[in-house]
Amino acid sequence: MNNLPINPLSCATEGAGGPTGTWRSHRPVIDPAKCTGCLLCWIWCPEGVIAKEDRSINYDYCKGCGLCAKECPAHAITMIKEADHE
Amino acid sequence: MSKRMDTGNSACALAVKAAKVDFIAAYPITPQTSISEKLADYAAAGELSGVYLPVESEHSVMSAVAAASAAGSRTFTATSSQGLLYMHEILHYASGGRLPIVMANVNRAVCAPWCLYADHQDSVSQRDTGWLQFHCASHQEIYDTIFLAYKVAEKVKIPAMINYDGFLLSHSMLSFETLEQDLVDQFLTPYRPDWKLHPQWGGTFGNVAAAAEYSAYRNTLAEDTLKAAAVIEEEARNYQKLTGRWHGGMIDVQGPEDADVFLMSMGSMAAEMELAAEALQAMGIKADNLKVRVYRPFPAEALRQALPAHAKLLVFDRNLAYGHEGGALLMEARSALYNRDETVKIAGISLGIGGIDLPASLLTEKALALLEGLK
Amino acid sequence: MSDTIKNVKLADMPAYELVKAGTGGCAGCPSPMGLRIVGKALGPNSIMVMTPSCAVASIGVMPKSCYDVPVLNVCFASAGASAAGISMSLDAQLKNGALSGEKPTVFTWVGDGGTYDIGFQGISAAAERNDDFIHFCYNNEAYSNTGVQRSGATPKYAVTTTTPAGKESQKKNVPLLMLEQRIAYVATASLAYPLDFYRKVQKAKSIQGFKYIELHAPCGPGWKFASSDTVELARLAVKSGAWLLWEGEHGKLTLNAPTKQLAEGKMPCAELEEYLKLQGRFAHIMKSTEKAAAIEAMKSEIRREMDFMLGREKL
Ligand SMILES: Cc1ncc(C[n+]2csc(CCOP(=O)(O)OP(=O)(O)O)c2C)c(N)n1
Ligand code: SF4
Ligand code: SF4
Ligand SMILES: [Mg+2]
Secondary structure: OOOOOOOOOOEEEOOOOHHHHHHHEEEEEOOOOOOOOOOOHHHOOOOOEOOOOOOOOOOOOOOOHHHHHHHOOOOEEEEHHHOOOO | EEEEEEHHHHHHHHHHHHHHEEEEOOOOOOOOOOHHHHHHHHOOOOOOOOEEEEEEHHHHHHHHHHHOOOOHOOOOEOOHHHHHHHHHHHHHHHOOOOOEEEEEEEEEOOOOOOOOOOOOHHHHOOOHHHHHEEEOOHHHHHHHHHHHHHHHHHHOOEEEEEEEEEOOOOOEEEEOOOOOOHHHHHHHOOOOOOOOOOOOOOOOOOOOOHHHHHHHHHHHHHHHHHHHHHHHHHHHHHHHHHOOOOOOEEEEEEOOOOOOOOEEEEHHHHHHHHHHHHHHHOOOOOOEEEOOOOOOOOHHHHHHHHHHOOOOEEEEEEOOOOOOOOOOOOHHHHHHHHHOOOEEEEEEOOOOOOOOOOHHHHHHHHHHHHHHHHH | OOOOOOOOOHHHOOOOOEEOOOOOOOOOOHHHHHHHHHHHHHHHOEEOOOEOHHHHHHHOOOOOOOOOOEEOOOOOOOHHHHHHHHHHHHHHHHOOOOOOOOEEEEEEEEEEEHHHHHHHHHHHHHHHOOOEEEEEEOOOOOOOOOEEEEOOOOOOHHHHHEEEEOOOOOOOOHHHHHHOOOOOOOEEEEOOOOOHHHHHHHHHHHHOOEEEEEEEOOOOHHHOOOOOHHHHHHHHHHHHHOOEEEEEOOOOOEEEEHHHHOOOOOOOOOOHHHHHHHHHHHHHHOOOOOHHHHHHHHHHHHHHHHHHHHHOOOO
């Protein structure tokens, strides 16, 4: 972006709201064996942290809302307590 | 260059057309209405280089104009009184966003009670919105100030308001000269900002800021508004070189070299004040007319330079500073001259509220009374 | 899970993300969820106008922003006029050569407060002028950003911080007002039906003039439900008839699935209570002796609305 300092401008940046992955108490873990690739978790993740190609999750920003696990029709996603996750 | 007999609002609309404005939004209010009607006529006749958006309120006027300015257009609107007050929120937005909008404000009293006639309460009450504020004393000055305002606003990236008195100037038929288009074009080249709200440039405009960034932006605006005074003086000289026309820089003082009494005012009153100064001169008082052409930034430096030691400054305000003696000009002149020179004496009065007639005879009388009080 | 998403072609939606990960919004927030789909349908050649709301509060702090299109972050009542200003400015610049290429899609992303209440005048006026942009209202049925106060879109009975005993009046129906302004295109949408939403956004993009799309946007903190349940709430709203899906072109109304089938009685409505009991904002009703009467009243409102829309569809 051709950012001129005189106008009050901001630039599109990942993590603009901070390291939101630290908000998480539980993390979603996808079982690739069960995943059918329906892409519902991809379209519904509010943060867009689930990759379309391979459903890998960007834990830097996943807030642990649990929506993907709740909506997955194949029950391929489990929410695991952060402390229990080695 | 052609001479014509027309209203102040026509002078304004003609200049806006010549300034090749890209985007106009407007909403009717007396005594501004005929500007927006004339511009709508020009647009309908295909005489306008830009587009015209007839919105449903002044809040929307300023919202549309600010957005179009961010998108890269040279923009214009006109309003008065309640309309200006209704824009208040977006006036701050426009200056904070550094959007060089130009707006004519045809001065009119504010309600309650309702009153259609001229005073400066509307524009003075928008003093701290971060806009440049020009005041005009004649049709010619209205016409010429449109170009100056665009030139300066786009250079310093601060929006500009051009004020002139409702009915007294907006509706009176007086003669003025337009300018040939090629001279206008020489003075004012098309608006081409370095950044536009467009995918080619990108960016989030007007985002939430932390205190440090916020204060940096706002302090810069305050500093740049002060610096605009020099740009106004310079561009007024450039305009004079090109056209031979001069209405003053920040202020206009043209009286006797040895003047020691100064009659300070702005708007149409300043034209009448010329006659009052002459009347005082005839009585042996070395009086001079001091016309405030730019109210924001306040012409503090110009004032300091114009006034000799032992000068008497008589300030005539067409507004009321509630809770304080006199009006805004009196307060600000005092503060600008404080510590500069203890021998300068200052007195002032608010008058002409709600459009009360201010003939030279009355101004002369008031000036004598103020002088008496200074003894 | 969704029996409503049959023949899913989510794979066809572009990978392009309008929202950069790591927004300041609550976990499970409906706003970025909706905006991501909008971005996929409109693409990057777009300009967004926003007004004070959760979508703005979650944007991040200068010099960062979570939105990857140009954004005008403007004042609360300004959306309609500002979007019109941008759109017309683009037209003028494309005409006079100051800009070239395809005109970007101008759209707003505004809450129900900015749409139903303070900004209504400007939006209704833009609709009447047929200004060329898409107005999106993400309707979370309250002023969530300022701590969940009532709005004109808050449903009757719902508790907000300014209706602590539950709201007494019915909500407005702004999409219906837009239908009757006979704008170029108006649609309601739901987060539970992403393909329907996506199609509607694409359709709006293809039409010149004023378009209005209202997305039902359940808000966990505002309605008091778990962050994982946003889509479930959106789904139950549609299935119970609390939120109707439809679209209209120049005043011609079409009910969409499953609202159409529910309204025609070809499919039974889900129990409204299922929808209500998941939300804390109706808890006082669920516990009260007036529970049955209140639910009956809500159901009869839904029935009335469905009958009205079925009749309106024939016009
Ligand atoms: C003129 C003005 N009045 C009040 C506010 C305070 N305010 C900011 S956001 C907001 C509520 C926004 O509600 P809505 O549009 O529904 O968006 P949501 O927060 O629900 O996402 C209010 C009242 C403001 N920013 N400007
Ligand atoms: S838990 Fe929420 S934020 Fe994390 S991947 Fe799942 S849907 Fe996205
Ligand atoms: S309060 Fe609601 S709308 Fe606001 S950020 Fe949180 S979930 Fe989103
Ligand atoms: Mg809301």
